[in-house]
Amino acid sequence: MALPLFFLGKLPISVIVLVASISILSCAIIIAMCTWRMAWIIWCHHIIVTSRQTTTSQTTPPNRGLDGKILRSLPRVVYNLEVYGKKLTECAICLMEFVDGDVMRVLPHCGHGFHMSCIDRWLECHSSCPSCRDVPVYGTMS
Ligand SMILES: [Zn+2]
Ligand SMILES: [Zn+2]
Numbered sequence: 111m112a113l114p115l116f117f118l119g120k121l122p123i124s125v126i127v128l129v130a131s132i133s134i135l136s137c138a139i140i141i142a143m144c145t146w147r148m149a150w151i152i153w154c155h156h157i158i159v160t161s162r163q164t165t166t167s168q169t170t171p172p173n174r175g176l177d178g179k180i181l182r183s184l185p186r187v188v189y190n191l192e193v194y195g196k197k198l199t200e201c202a203i204c205l206m207e208f209v210d211g212d213v214m215r216v217l218p219h220c221g222h223g224f225h226m227s228c229i230d231r232w233l234e235c236h237s238s239c240p241s242c243r244d245v246p247v248y249g250t251m252s
Pocket of ligand 1: 201202203204205206224225228
């Protein structure tokens with residue numbers, strides 16, 4: 111144990127001061143980095159929590175698909191060129207033109223029509239019209 115003290119005693123005072131200040135400085139840098147990292151983590155967490163709160167507090171219902179019962183209650187029609195030809199020409203989901211006899215659903219609010227199989231699959235995971243984003247059964251969502 112005598113050696114380090116003896117060694118220190120032989121060193122010029124400026125070197126001891128230099129080594130001490132370097133170690134104090136590096137400690138300070140490490141502490142500052144830790145503090146910065148903590149502040150960054152807290153800030154990120156704050157942003158995530160805030161954005162979650164704003165997305166859940168929107169006035170429109172979340173886009174998670176319609177209840178099966180509501181889906182089945184939507185009007186179902188058989189396509190007829192003479193009746194729907196001017197209003198409805200093609201399904202915006204599969205981009206196929208409607209032909210006589212196609213079974214389709216016409217959404218109550220916006221009047222957009224789609225093949226029943228296409229719109230049923232769409233509304234299982236979305237709660238709005240694929241053409242105009244109108245909510246077909248607004249108010250009946252829980
Ligand atoms: Zn279709
Ligand atoms: Zn629509």
